[in-house]
Amino acid sequence: MVTSLFDQFASPALLGIPLIAVAIFLPWTMFPNPAPRWMTNRLITVQMWLTSRFTNQLMLPLSVRGHKWALLLTSLMLYLITINMLGLLPYTFTPTTQLSMNMGFAFPLWLATVIIGMRDQPTMSLGHLLPEGTPIPLIPALIIIETISLFIRPLALGVRLTANLTAGHLLIQLLATAVYVLLPLMPTVAILTATVFFLLTLLEIAVALIQAYVFVLLLSLYLQENI
Template sequence: MNLTLFDQFMSPQILGIPLTIMALLMPSIIFPTPNNRWLTNRLLTLQTRMINIYTKQLMLPMNKTGHKWSIILTSLMTMLLTINLLGLLPYTFTPTTQLSMNMGLAIPMWLATVLVGLRNQPTMSLGHLLPEGTPTPLVPALIIIETISLFIRPLALGVRLTANLTAGHLLIQLISTAMLTLLPTMTTLSILTTIILLLLMILELAVAMIQAYVFVLLLSLYLQENT
């Protein structure tokens, strides 16, 4: 059976059991659980501090109605960040390279923000479909365009996360293969390729963190429009 570079994005299985579930549960396993003690260790203090800072920055532009979403958005951010970073380790699987999983996260969250807006302030939510001051002949066309852009939002969320992570992993795979191939014959060029690979790994670490943040930030912006 011929293998391709894209086989690394297939969901791996052991004895017929998919490892996607284990990869999704890994963030909850590696993060320590806070307890009721007054004094905790340094790791728990740092973890709590970082979560508080992120939650505060995320909820700052929202009104009090949107603050109910703080736990959901912070948990989603933590899960995506951990999964993306763990996926850069050797012999691991990144569930966020699967479009089906990303769409499964994006569509329900986006739909929830739309339904919240239609329930709490239907006039304002529907008003986003038609900008103020639009000329009368352009009203039907603008309503269609804004409706299409509204329904494209979850697709853009899922495809953005999938494409960025998939492209990064493919580049790492291609450059590492080239490095090993050139090592016996052209050692100098192989060393230069290794330097490029190290720089690419630093870039991928930044991409893994930024994409998790962008995913949740866009959801918070959608929520802000509907609260």
């Protein structure tokens, strides 16, 4: 039973070929492309408005130099949202439940923010490791703690996204199995469980959106410290 629960997090395969590449590249085909006409349709208008609002909100605390990251962070946000939402559909695979993929997003982007800080303003970037006014006896221990917290940031980004999506998918499968088993035995309890299942599905939709936003927001905060 435990094996069947976690089978949903294994990459599906067709003729022995893993289909995780399809799950990774498919979301890009879901976005509507701008039409070659002066007037756009409602879907593209809403998409452009939401993207513009998110980008403005994300770039608000950043300086002008950080605005170069607008396209990258906005694209990453839309990509993560699409993958997370598609993973809630039946018979689909969610690549963001894999820690390796989330670390592949988190580590290079975090490292880029650190390199930018060390290149442009090394004094200020290193100053985050030792707050002003620290007592002299605490300086060595505080530098070690702040260094560890700096290097643990990409791991925290990847684990946060993976853990939230994995836990939600497990709860959904457990409740769906309970409804299927209880329906012929105790219909009333099955209906109540189905109600909880429906509310949990709505919660998972919110989690899929929020976790993508939190992932990108934390990256923007790391960038803000280094520019």
